[in-house]
Amino acid sequence: MKIITISREFGSGGRELGKRLANELGVPCYDHEIIEMIAKENGFDERYVANVSEKSIEAAYPLTIGHRFSMPTLQLVDQSIRVAAAQRQIIENFAKKGDCVIVGRSADVILAEMNPLNIFVYADLPSKVQRCIERAPEGEDLSRNEMERMIRQIDKQRSQHHQMYSDTKWGNKEGYHLCVNTSGKEIKELIPALAHFARAWFGDK
Amino acid sequence: MKIITISREFGSGGRELGKRLANELGVPCYDHEIIEMIAKENGFDERYVANVSEKSIEAAYPLTIGHRFSMPTLQLVDQSIRVAAAQRQIIENFAKKGDCVIVGRSADVILAEMNPLNIFVYADLPSKVQRCIERAPEGEDLSRNEMERMIRQIDKQRSQHHQMYSDTKWGNKEGYHLCVNTSGKEIKELIPALAHFARAWFGDK
Numbered sequence: 001m002k003i004i005t006i007s008r009e010f011g012s013g014g015r016e017l018g019k020r021l022a023n024e025l026g027v028p029c030y031d032h033e034i035i036e037m038i039a040k041e042n043g044f045d046e047r048y049v050a051n052v053s054e055k056s057i058e059a060a061y062p063l064t065i066g067h068r069f070s071m072p073t074l075q076l077v078d079q080s081i082r083v084a085a086a087q088r089q090i091i092e093n094f095a096k097k098g099d100c101v102i103v104g105r106s107a108d109v110i111l112a113e114m115n116p117l118n119i120f121v122y123a124d125l126p127s128k129v130q131r132c133i134e135r136a137p138e139g140e141d142l143s144r145n146e147m148e149r150m151i152r153q154i155d156k157q158r159s160q161h162h163q164m165y166s167d168t169k170w171g172n173k174e175g176y177h178l179c180v181n182t183s184g185k186e187i188k189e190l191i192p193a194l195a196h197f198a199r200a201w202f203g204d205k
Numbered sequence: 206m207k208i209i210t211i212s213r214e215f216g217s218g219g220r221e222l223g224k225r226l227a228n229e230l231g232v233p234c235y236d237h238e239i240i241e242m243i244a245k246e247n248g249f250d251e252r253y254v255a256n257v258s259e260k261s262i263e264a265a266y267p268l269t270i271g272h273r274f275s276m277p278t279l280q281l282v283d284q285s286i287r288v289a290a291a292q293r294q295i296i297e298n299f300a301k302k303g304d305c306v307i308v309g310r311s312a313d314v315i316l317a318e319m320n321p322l323n324i325f326v327y328a329d330l331p332s333k334v335q336r337c338i339e340r341a342p343e344g345e346d347l348s349r350n351e352m353e354r355m356i357r358q359i360d361k362q363r364s365q366h367h368q369m370y371s372d373t374k375w376g377n378k379e380g381y382h383l384c385v386n387t388s389g390k391e392i393k394e395l396i397p398a399l400a401h402f403a404r405a406w407f408g409d410k
Binding site: 178 | 327378386395401
């Protein structure tokens with residue numbers, strides 16, 4: 001089975017990279033599909049799942065946890081745990097179905113036993129801010145400073161999410177087979193080479 | 206100008222990777238050639254140059270520096286500075302001659318203004334030990350422990366050498382465009398994909 005996982009810094013273009021790479025290789029890419037499936041199978045709202053799916057259980061409730069546990073809070077934590085469990089299960093099921101690319105959600109460690117090719121996508125902060133500005137939905141006018149804060153915040157959440165599954169630190173190159181710096185690059189320019197790399201990695205001619 | 210620099214952990218196969226990549230791309234690879242030229246142009250012994258060429262000035266004299274400076278020591282430090290200066294000059298001259306691959310010696314930062322493609326090659330410790338054992342000249346029978354100590358020691362020297370030129374830490378993925386994990390891989394299997402990547406990086410079709 002040839003599984004490729006894409007871990008990525010927010011704004012690095014990792015999601016686009018995953019999608020384009022899957023396309024080039026002719027395999028499915030699972031990204032938002034994971035959220036949709038969790039929401040559907042568990043009767044949750046997609047926006048809620050999207051919000052907690054890459055946070056650690058604690059980070060999902062930064063304000064209430066550590067204070068007193070009221071019943072609604074416990075219910076929320078319980079829901080968050082259910083999302084994490086469902087996510088793990090869905091990622092494993094997708095991977096068992098056949099060759100694919102999976103973006104984010106700590107699939108690199110969740111699927112470790114299947115020997116995926118783990119790619120980490122990163123970029124310098126100015127490039128990430130630029131990419132966010134270009135992609136931002138209309139009306140979401142964050143200042144450059146707010147944008148940088150948001151990027152740091154989301155990456156911190158991803159790092160904490162990763163910590164639930166692994167001792168290896170999120171983003172440490174040791175945890176990946178290939179780390180790609182997309183600073184100042186068009187993602188699509190990198191795809192043929194990465195597809196080549198992936199094929200070589202799995203021993204395809 | 207298309208310059209590729211290869212920084213590498215000791216035992217990761219980076220030297221072989223640089224040589225094979227240059228071969229695949231049809232450009233020269235400068236590695237030991239740098240040492241030979243420094244030695245020739247300055248009348249130094251090659252083994253001496255090889256010994257100090259990837260150490261910081263201080264690391265080249267761990268025993269004497271910090272104690273008192275006798276004349277011979279000062280001469281040695283002076284020589285070491287001359288090697289560093291010559292090395293910088295030679296790397297710049299090689300790069301100006303045309304497209305090439307340069308292995309080690311902090312060429313990534315020395316040549317920063319020429320916008321090289323900077324690749325970092327790394328591997329997990331067992332893979333590095335294994336590679337060292339396979340490549341060790343006969344008679345050099347280090348135990349596994351001694352081998353691990355040597356690997357750590359040499360990488361520490363390379364890191365210190367890098368620090369003479371840059372604030373970015375040696376081996377931090379942020380300082381490179383591509384980081385390749387060679388654990389358990391044959392270097393030659395990775396070459397076509399890396400050549401593809403390099404061509405795409407420089408905008409060649």
